[in-house]
Amino acid sequence: LSLSSCKWTGSPRLSHLDFSGHAVHRSWNSCSVCFPVVKKQCWQRRGKGFKRSFVEASGNGAPQSFDYDVIIIGAGVGGHGAALHAVEQGLKTAIIEGDTVGGTCVNRGCVPSKALLAVSGRMRELQDEHHLKALGIQVAAASYDRQAVADHANNLASKIRGNLTNSMKSLGVDILNGIGTLVAPQKVKCGKIGYPDKIVTGRDVIIATGSIPFVPPGIEIDGKTVFTSDHALKLEWVPDWIAIIGSGYIGLEFSDVYTALGSEVTFVEALDQLMPGFDPELGKLAQRVLINPRKIDYHIGVLAKKITPAKNGRPVTIELVDTKTRKPKDVLEVDAALIATGRAPFTKGLGLENVDVVTQRGFIPVDECMRVLDGDGNKVPHLFCIGDANGKMMLAHAASAQGISVIEQIAGRPNVLNHLSVPAACFTHPEISMTGLTEPQARAKGEEEGFIVKVVKTSFKANTKALAENESEGLAKLIYREDTGEILGVHILGLHAADLIHEASNAIALDTRVQDIKFTVHAHPTLSEVLDELFKSAKVGNHAPVIKKAEPLAV
Numbered sequence: 001l002s003l004s005s006c007k008w009t010g011s012p013r014l015s016h017l018d019f020s021g022h023a024v025h026r027s028w029n030s031c032s033v034c035f036p037v038v039k040k041q042c043w044q045r046r047g048k049g050f051k052r053s054f055v056e057a058s059g060n061g062a063p064q065s066f067d068y069d070v071i072i073i074g075a076g077v078g079g080h081g082a083a084l085h086a087v088e089q090g091l092k093t094a095i096i097e098g099d100t101v102g103g104t105c106v107n108r109g110c111v112p113s114k115a116l117l118a119v120s121g122r123m124r125e126l127q128d129e130h131h132l133k134a135l136g137i138q139v140a141a142a143s144y145d146r147q148a149v150a151d152h153a154n155n156l157a158s159k160i161r162g163n164l165t166n167s168m169k170s171l172g173v174d175i176l177n178g179i180g181t182l183v184a185p186q187k188v189k190c191g192k193i194g195y196p197d198k199i200v201t202g203r204d205v206i207i208a209t210g211s212i213p214f215v216p217p218g219i220e221i222d223g224k225t226v227f228t229s230d231h232a233l234k235l236e237w238v239p240d241w242i243a244i245i246g247s248g249y250i251g252l253e254f255s256d257v258y259t260a261l262g263s264e265v266t267f268v269e270a271l272d273q274l275m276p277g278f279d280p281e282l283g284k285l286a287q288r289v290l291i292n293p294r295k296i297d298y299h300i301g302v303l304a305k306k307i308t309p310a311k312n313g314r315p316v317t318i319e320l321v322d323t324k325t326r327k328p329k330d331v332l333e334v335d336a337a338l339i340a341t342g343r344a345p346f347t348k349g350l351g352l353e354n355v356d357v358v359t360q361r362g363f364i365p366v367d368e369c370m371r372v373l374d375g376d377g378n379k380v381p382h383l384f385c386i387g388d389a390n391g392k393m394m395l396a397h398a399a400s401a402q403g404i405s406v407i408e409q410i411a412g413r414p415n416v417l418n419h420l421s422v423p424a425a426c427f428t429h430p431e432i433s434m435t436g437l438t439e440p441q442a443r444a445k446g447e448e449e450g451f452i453v454k455v456v457k458t459s460f461k462a463n464t465k466a467l468a469e470n471e472s473e474g475l476a477k478l479i480y481r482e483d484t485g486e487i488l489g490v491h492i493l494g495l496h497a498a499d500l501i502h503e504a505s506n507a508i509a510l511d512t513r514v515q516d517i518k519f520t521v522h523a524h525p526t527l528s529e530v531l532d533e534l535f536k537s538a539k540v541g542n543h544a545p546v547i548k549k550a551e552p553l554a555v
């Protein structure tokens with residue numbers, strides 16, 4: 001959207017938009033000749049944010065005036081991030097939630113899983129006699145109270161849910177309870193059983209309806225012996241032997257929890273390697289550190305075709321077939337099975353047909369600015385989709401960042417989120433983290449675009465802080481362009497890798513080059529020196545650092 005000055009107030013205002021969102025008039029006076037669906041907006045700066053002083057629209061079912069500047073459907077972390085940023089910009093904002101504020105992350109995802117992982121980390125340390133002995137510590141055998149561990153996860157979720165709700169209420173976001181359905185452009189129905197439907201209109205609408213566990217056909221969930229992460233997070237029991245179907249983020253994190261609490265784990269992975277989404281070198285190291293020394297075995301290249309819950313004294317049975325040939329491979333009998341085979345977008349019943357949007361495998365198609373695309377690939381005016389529902393990057397902070405990016409655009413400031421700068425982390429012990437491209441992806445890009453890719457690595461073994469902690473297993477890997485020093489990807493496995501990655505992801509976001517970042521200073525002794533050493537070991541073409549040298553002192 002282009003900004004020009006309002007004829008009366010002199011303050012910035014959006015130019016007029018045609019139905020497909022293109023600017024058609026730059027002059028206020030030419031409105032009368034506009035297409036039927038033309039919106040005139042004039043913005044007045046008030047205080048720190050923008051406040052709309054005039055809104056008018058006409059034509060084809062679109063409202064004449066709006067109850068809200070922004071309506072968000074779904075109060076997960078994506079919706080929450082968008083709502084807070086919207087009110088900060090002075091936009092009148094409503095958020096519609098059909099279930100529980102906080103969505104997946106707070107209630108059934110990041111938050112409770114990290115509470116369980118905090119316990120698994122401590123259990124692991126307290127059970128590691130060799131490690132404790134090296135530090136000179138003696139403890140009696142560690143044990144745990146399952147219900148108390150489960151309560152810790154549940155209490156944390158309640159606390160964070162309360163924080164999220166209060167933050168929105170205190171800033172003036174209207175929280176509407178009910179199921180949101182698009183009934184027309186810029187018009188949303190909020191439906192709640194036992195209450196009359198409420199129709200609300202918004203100049204801009206953001207879909208943030210998230211995702212639910214994907215369960216492949218043939219797998220029967222009973223919630224007790226065959227379950228998804230939704231059930232597993234309640235920690236109702238700790239099976240002696242559990243099969244985890246899928247070795248992605250959820251599978252890996254739960255293998256860390258279950259083995260620390262005493263279970264034996266069998267992974268079933270459809271692809272030819274465990275953790276197929278990670279940089280292959282880090283994946284191999286993860287297997288050496290997180291899988292091989294633990295009570296974990298695995299079947300790779302096989303699909304769990306049929307899973308039957310335990311019944312009448314019979315165990316859970318899992319029929320495996322070869323992924324490529326689909327021929328039967330094996331039958332496993334275990335105490336329980338956790339299905340961690342990805343997540344499906346939660347977009348049914350949203351009324352997308354009323355705005356001509358056709359989902360792709362359930363995901364809502366969007367462009368790089370999160371603007372929703374219709375069946376013909378055109379932008380649907382004033383409609384955005386963020387978070388898991390668009391499938392771009394199924395991470396909590398990605399959902400929130402997309403929400404903030406959308407609000408920036410709504411406020412008239414062009415914004416495109418660089419997804420390569422969004423970090424990801426797997427909270428195992430030790431952790432794995434990454435940002436940008438994997439080595440194979442970077443090499444493919446280099447070949448296509450004709451540049452040389454360089455890789456350097458540093459080990460945690462030489463890091464003083466890691467050695468002091470007696471936790472020096474780990475590696476950091478930098479992938480960069482030799483000619484320009486552009487950082488293409490960073491991957492870390494080691495103590496606090498999830499915290500360490502931000503220096504690299506911020507460098508990508510701000511386009512800081514290797515030849516510049518290598519002159520930044522890191523406190524000693526800290527784990528961050530692993531990255532310091534990594535950047536310093538990189539050799540970049542003939543580029544001089546951009547950092548300015550101090551002028552000689554005048555005497």
Ligand SMILES: Cc1cc2nc3c(=O)[nH]c(=O)nc-3n(C[C@H](O)[C@H](O)[C@H](O)COP(=O)(O)OP(=O)(O)OC[C@H]3O[C@@H](n4cnc5c(N)ncnc54)[C@H](O)[C@@H]3O)c2cc1C
Nearest residue numbers: 074076078098103104105109110180210387388394395396
């Ligand atoms: C076990 C697990 C662990 C995870 N750990 C991490 C982690 O450590 N770090 C990380 O970054 N990510 C993690 N994730 C992923 C993260 O939870 C999701 O990426 C994130 O929650 C997506 O946010 P969202 O706002 O898009 O959707 P959600 O959080 O799913 O929220 C969507 C909300 O919309 C509501 N809704 C849906 N339809 C409607 C409707 N029609 N009307 C009204 N309301 C509606 C839902 O009730 C829900 O509250 C984890 C996921 C799982 C399952």
Ligand SMILES: NC(=O)c1ccc[n+]([C@@H]2O[C@H](COP(=O)([O-])OP(=O)(O)OC[C@H]3O[C@@H](n4cnc5c(N)ncnc54)[C@H](O)[C@@H]3O)[C@@H](O)[C@H]2O)c1
Nearest residue numbers: 246247248249250251269270303304340341342394425426
């Ligand atoms: N720490 C985190 O950031 C974190 C933690 C948990 C979840 N998440 C998010 O949640 C999403 C879902 O996680 P996930 O682990 O379920 O999905 P995933 O996509 O990470 O991994 C799913 C795995 O299951 C395998 N698979 C699929 N169908 C199979 C079958 N029938 N038999 C055997 N294997 C099969 C796939 O090959 C893949 O390796 C992820 O996209 C992730 O971004 C993030």
